[in-house]
Amino acid sequence: MDTNQPIIVKRVKKIAAGRHGGAWKIAFADFAVAMMAFFLVMWLMSSATPEQKKAISGYFQDPIGFSESASPYVIDLGGTPTPAPDRTLNPELNEEITPGEQPLNALQAEQLFEQAERERLDILLVELQRKINDDFDLQPYKEQILMDISRDGLRIQIADAANRPMFDLGSARLQPYFEDILFIMADTIRDVPNKISVGGHTDAKRFASDSGFGNWELSANRANAARRALHAGGLGDDKIARVAGYASSIPYDPADPDSPSNRRIDILVLTKRALDGIEGEQGDNKGASETASAAISNAAATTPTKPMRDKLNVFEKGVLQFEDVDG
Incomplete structure (x- = not known):
């Protein structure tokens, strides 16, 4: 018995499946933070204006003094800052110009103003379309609202439909849905500096009575009723340049003078040129x-x-x- 070797029992601990160290969590957290920063940068770049992108580009090209594309004030990092270009004031346009640049003449300034005015009318058109599309109550009347940009400005025409007139027959009393449309127009148009012109149109049907009241009087009364509704919607009287009745002299559908589409109210958001003409x-x-x-x-x-x-x-x-x- 004394010559027998001792019996050694080894116990091996088995690691359960799926259990391992936690180093991967740190790596995954770093990856997630990097991806979040990447998408944040992509979102900022997509929403940045061309001027902001130019400023960012100028900073990376010359971090010490990128005064030409951004602020002339630089952080003193011990280097030699790029001197800011001399800027003078153009007394005619009241804006800064760099030496060597030719100031705009009157024709160029007028063209730039008209371009900016056109862009403002384009934005107004998109905003009006968005409000009409978002208003559930106005969905049945979308086909009666016609908008386009002409030489004189943004033209908004609200026409009768065969089964949906804007006014009571032969009168200037507005239907409730037409008032809602005018309120939306007034709430949006008042945000732009342009003045407006309001016109009333009728079809070619004549009144049966010989009282002296005809389409000329009716169209003028309806245009004035539309003006009052716009005023009630928040559009000041100082924004009204003209209110006129045209009877059936300017039909929307010349082929059919009695068409319901000829009975309409048009609102013209005037350009400066058209306003000067009036x-x-x-x-x-x-x-x-x-x-x-x-x-x-x-x-x-x-x-x-x-x-x-x-x-x-x-x-x-x-x-x-x-x-x-x-x-």
Whole structure:
């Protein structure tokens, strides 16, 4: 018994399946953070404006002094900063220009203004379309709202449908759905500086009665009713440049003068050129009236000679007429 070897029992611990160290968690966390930073940078780059991208590019090209593409103030890192370019003020356009750049002339400035105005009208058109599409109650009336950009501005036409008129028959009383459309228009148009023109149109059907009230009066009354609804929706009276009734003189469907689409209200968001034309017409009328009044006053204040008194007649409407007594 003393010669027997001792019996050694070895116990091996078996690791259960799926159990291992935790080093992978650190690596995965680093990867997740890196991916989050990557997608954040991609999102920022996609939402950055061209000016911001130019500034970022300028910084990486010259981190010490990227004054040409961004701020002229640099952080002193011990290097030699790039000097900021000399900038002067253009007194005509009230904006800074760098030396060597030619200031814009009047024609170029006008073209830039018209381009910016067109872009503003494009944005307004998209915003109006979005609001109409998002309003569930206005979905049945989308086909009656026609919008396009013309030379005079953004034109919004709201036309009758065969079974959905905007007004009561032969009157200027608005239907509730038409008021809702006008409220949306007013809430959006008031955010732009442009003035508007409101016009009323009818079809070619005549009134049965001989009271003297016809399509001209009806179209003007409906245009004014639309103006009042726009005012109730928040559009100030100072934004209204003109309200006019056109009867059936400008049909939407010339092939069918009695078509319901000819009964419509058009709202024109005026460009500056179109507004100047309207104000010019009003100014010309005012100037003509003042000229006629001045002529009458001068004629009354002047004592003409005997032959001239025989030739000169001053009429009530301010028209001076000369008669040649000798033929």
